[in-house]
Amino acid sequence: MLKYKQQHSKKRIKNRTCTSDAQFQFYFWIQRKAYYNVMTRKKYMVLSMTGFATSTAEIALANNSKMILSLSIKSLNSRFFEMTCKLPSILSNLEIPIQRVLQKQLHRGHIFLHIKITNQEALQESVTPSIHTIQNYLDAIEIIQKKFDLHDKVTLSQILQLPNALQNEEVELNEEVEAAIVKAAYDLSVQLIQAQQKEGALLAHDIKQQLTSMQSKIEKIQTLSMQFIKEKKEALTHVMSLLLAFPAEQEQKSQEQCLLEAKKSTLLYEIEKIDINEETVRFNSHLINLASQFETTETAKGKKIDFIIQELNREINTIAAKCSQITISSLAIDIKSELEKAREQGQNII
Incomplete structure (x- = not known):
């Protein structure tokens, strides 16, 4: 069964993407490497969209010389995957294959790839006068x-x-050479991921600290809200006891009774408005969801983080609008500030 699956996989890859044994061997290697990256993705818990890496590669040519490549890659923030390639004219036909390979690796961000041939003379097969x-x-x-x-x-x-006056005839790059160049770009993307991982770990650490701070502040808001409601209920009980002291059959209410009725209405409104239990429960739920994003093996999590932070902002805005108590309002403003910091850092995550 295993042998059949391997043969079937090889046949599918070869029929779809490869025109030679060299290309087939390379793309089959890429598929195995991609599977390995998925299985070990726990090492890359959080990846920053920004990073930089450089490398060199020596590639054997048909004329028994070696072409030396200098490669550099950097990534910047972008909502989607974008790629800008700067390649020598002799390698221009490899731009699309390289882009396809790197897109599977890097997912999001604006990628800038620069490949330079440092020993151009290695490509010269012969020089003839025109x-x-x-x-x-x-x-x-x-x-x-x-x-x-x-x-x-x-x-x-x-x-x-x-x-x-002179014509330089360059060595023709066969499929084995082209596959080796694409592989060199792939290897460079692995180095970029390692750089993104290091920066992503710092981003995750900062956001987790902000989560802890927000958790502490929302607990204080819950405590203050319950205390505030308790005080208002006690005041309402006192007002009700005063109102009950007036004769029920009284035809015209006194000024004092009218004032107490107005105070009763105000207290009932305040008790109903300040009840933010539903909002704080949802806020805590979103905090747990946000924290869990840093424990998943899913690579692209930046968009989810951004969406959860939007939900947290919605809940804290509702809390601030419903409760005008000074301490609670101050804590809500602090939480908004923490959320803004987390949002800015989350936008740097793939």
Whole structure:
């Protein structure tokens, strides 16, 4: 059964993406590597969208020389995956294959990839004179000499300096070489992920500290709210006892009775308005959900974090609007400030 699955997987990959044995071997390696990354993704709990990495690669060519590549990659914040490649003209056809491979690795962010061939001479297979071009130059020089009565001799070194006097024939990059270049870009993306992991760990640490602070403040708000409601209920009980002291059959209410009735209505409204138990329960639930995002093996979690922070902002705004008690209002403002910091840091997470 296992052998059948492997054969079926190889057949599917080869039919879909590969045109040679070299490409097949490379893309099958990529698939195994991607599976390995998924199984070990716990190491990459949180990845920052910003990072930088560099590397060099030596790739054997058909003329028995080695092409040396200098690679650099950096990523910046972006809502989606974007990629800007700066490649030598001889490698321009590899931009799309490289982009496909890196998109599977990096998920989000604006990626800038720069590949440079440091030993361009390794690509030169032969140098031949362009006889037709040189003859055109000599004919033009002869016309100029006759026209202006010039007798200067044209030297070989001067001819060789003329544009396109020599033709450089470059080594053709076969599929094995192209696959090795794509693999070098893939290896560089792994280094970028390691850099993103280090920065992501710092972001996660800061957000977790803000979660702890918000948890403490919302507990204080709950305690103060319950205490405030208790005080209002005691005041309401006192008002009710005073109202009950007036005769029930009294035809016209006294000024004092009217004032007590108004105070009763105010207290009932305040008790109903300040009941923020539902909002604090939801706020705590969102805090737990936000904390759990840092324990999942899912790679792309930045959008979820941003959405949860929006929900937390909605709940704390409701709490602040419902309760005008000074201490509670001050704590709500502190929580909003913590949420803004967490939102800014969360936007840096993939």
